Amino acid sequence: MYASTMNVLVIGSGGREHALCWALSKSGGMGDLFCAPGNAGMEEIARCVQVDWKNADAIIGFCRDHDIGLVVIGPEAPLAEGLSDALRSAGLRAVGPSKEAARLESSKAFMREICEETKVPSPRNASFKESKQAKSYVEANFQEGEKIVVKADGLAAGKGVVIAENHGEAYEAIDEMFDGKFGEASACVLIEECLEGEEASLFYLCDGEVALAFGNGRDYKRIGEGNVGANTGGMGAYSPVGELTEEVCAQVEEKIVNPVLRSMAARGTPFTGFLYAGVMLTPDGVKLLEFNVRMGDPETQVVLPRLRSNFLELLLTSCSGAGALRDVSLEWDPRNCITVVMASQGYPGEYEKGARIEGIESASSMKDVHVFHAGTARDGDGEIIATGGRVLAVSGLGESLAPARSRAYEALGHIKWSGGIYRRDIGT
Numbered sequence: 001m002y003a004s005t006m007n008v009l010v011i012g013s014g015g016r017e018h019a020l021c022w023a024l025s026k027s028g029g030m031g032d033l034f035c036a037p038g039n040a041g042m043e044e045i046a047r048c049v050q051v052d053w054k055n056a057d058a059i060i061g062f063c064r065d066h067d068i069g070l071v072v073i074g075p076e077a078p079l080a081e082g083l084s085d086a087l088r089s090a091g092l093r094a095v096g097p098s099k100e101a102a103r104l105e106s107s108k109a110f111m112r113e114i115c116e117e118t119k120v121p122s123p124r125n126a127s128f129k130e131s132k133q134a135k136s137y138v139e140a141n142f143q144e145g146e147k148i149v150v151k152a153d154g155l156a157a158g159k160g161v162v163i164a165e166n167h168g169e170a171y172e173a174i175d176e177m178f179d180g181k182f183g184e185a186s187a188c189v190l191i192e193e194c195l196e197g198e199e200a201s202l203f204y205l206c207d208g209e210v211a212l213a214f215g216n217g218r219d220y221k222r223i224g225e226g227n228v229g230a231n232t233g234g235m236g237a238y239s240p241v242g243e244l245t246e247e248v249c250a251q252v253e254e255k256i257v258n259p260v261l262r263s264m265a266a267r268g269t270p271f272t273g274f275l276y277a278g279v280m281l282t283p284d285g286v287k288l289l290e291f292n293v294r295m296g297d298p299e300t301q302v303v304l305p306r307l308r309s310n311f312l313e314l315l316l317t318s319c320s321g322a323g324a325l326r327d328v329s330l331e332w333d334p335r336n337c338i339t340v341v342m343a344s345q346g347y348p349g350e351y352e353k354g355a356r357i358e359g360i361e362s363a364s365s366m367k368d369v370h371v372f373h374a375g376t377a378r379d380g381d382g383e384i385i386a387t388g389g390r391v392l393a394v395s396g397l398g399e400s401l402a403p404a405r406s407r408a409y410e411a412l413g414h415i416k417w418s419g420g421i422y423r424r425d426i427g428t
């Protein structure tokens with residue numbers, strides 16, 4: 001498809017970006033791979049460069065100097081701040097939505113507005129700019145004893161949602177948010193009906209018009225086994241999700257993703273890049289909890305190990321015009337993949353940095369195992385050390401969930417890091 005090779009820049013430094021780099025590095029047609037800022041794991045397959053994404057001109061300059069043909073933006077923050085717009089204005093190709101289209105994630109009130117307009121199955125909800133009205137809405141619409149979901153409108157690093165057990169707890173959450181708990185992100189607050197059911201996430205690669213299904217997964221947000229304790233960025237995931245039958249996936253496409261894509265295009269802000277639909281499988285059918293405008297972390301670490309198609313080619317197609325993905329079909333490894341996140345003891349609170357980690361090579365040399373790095377660096381002796389909260393994601397493939405699980409945990413057993421913790425119940 002492309003005669004020569006192409007140089008690619010990935011923005012980000014987590015396990016998701018390591019997985020993106022890994023899938024790119026084994027794509028035919030790859031030239032040089034760069035990552036800004038990257039981590040110790042990515043250094044083995046990419047050149048990590050210290051160019052700050054907050055400085056769009058610096059990124060553009062870097063792309064020109066290194067003949068970058070494609071920029072892949074991993075996290076939500078640069079998308080919400082318009083990095084892809086800046087790159088496109090400079091004539092560069094970027095995977096990721098415009099700032100305006102990224103509002104599907106960066107404003108939950110905007111997202112619910114679009115869903116209302118397009119009749120996407122959703123929980124009852126309303127959004128407010130001040131506390132008194134929010135509380136009256138709770139008072140009028142929720143029975144005492146009924147759970148109430150209170151959400152900050154903007155990006156809050158996964159901490160902006162409270163499931164209140166009663167009116168009192170809801171009022172407290174509302175006050176905290178309007179008192180500026182999340183700054184600008186909670187200047188607007190949403191109140192939602194609390195849906196019951198199992199959660200799942202579905203991913204799509206979008207070209208502005210077509211949403212190409214790009215796998216699905218289920219993640220584990222709580223720090224503790226049995227889903228207790230503090231919320232984290234994600235302690236594990238698996239793919240595919242058994243409950244996401246062809247029929248359920250078709251419903252998500254027809255009732256949720258396609259109408260929203262059409263509406264975004266009609267507004268003149270077509271959505272391109274990865275769209276992540278977080279859904280609840282309720283007794284009355286599937287309903288939308290949220291959109292993210294990028295791949296998930298650690299979900300990427302269970303989706304990409306299953307992809308057999310050429311990832312680079314696919315990403316290039318997604319940014320070559322509305323409708324370009326229409327006739328693309330993907331090839332997947334039919335096996336299951338599970339990833340277990342190793343985090344620093346104390347995470348998501350305070351934790352120690354700088355401890356050495358051994359045995360990563362021996363774990364990753366196992367068949368059907370991939371070790372993706374997040375918060376790692378090399379110390380003065382060139383040894384891997386832990387520098388972040390989430391540090392490694394260890395992924396294993398297997399014919400079903402159980403062998404995938406055994407493989408991932410067996411690989412974890414090779415890793416020697418006294419300050420590392422992980423959940424033992426991922427995929428059970």
Ligand SMILES: Nc1ncnc2c1ncn2[C@@H]1O[C@H](COP(=O)(O)OP(=O)(O)O)[C@@H](O)[C@H]1O
Nearest residue numbers: 123149158159160161192193194195278289290
């Ligand atoms: N309306 C809802 N009903 C039930 N649970 C919800 C609802 N909204 C959010 N949640 C729970 O809170 C979690 C976080 O909410 P979400 O909307 O995904 O925000 P974010 O990921 O930005 O924190 C969800 O994964 C889900 O477990």
Ligand SMILES: [Mg+2]
Nearest residue numbers: 158278289290
């Ligand atoms: Mg979420």
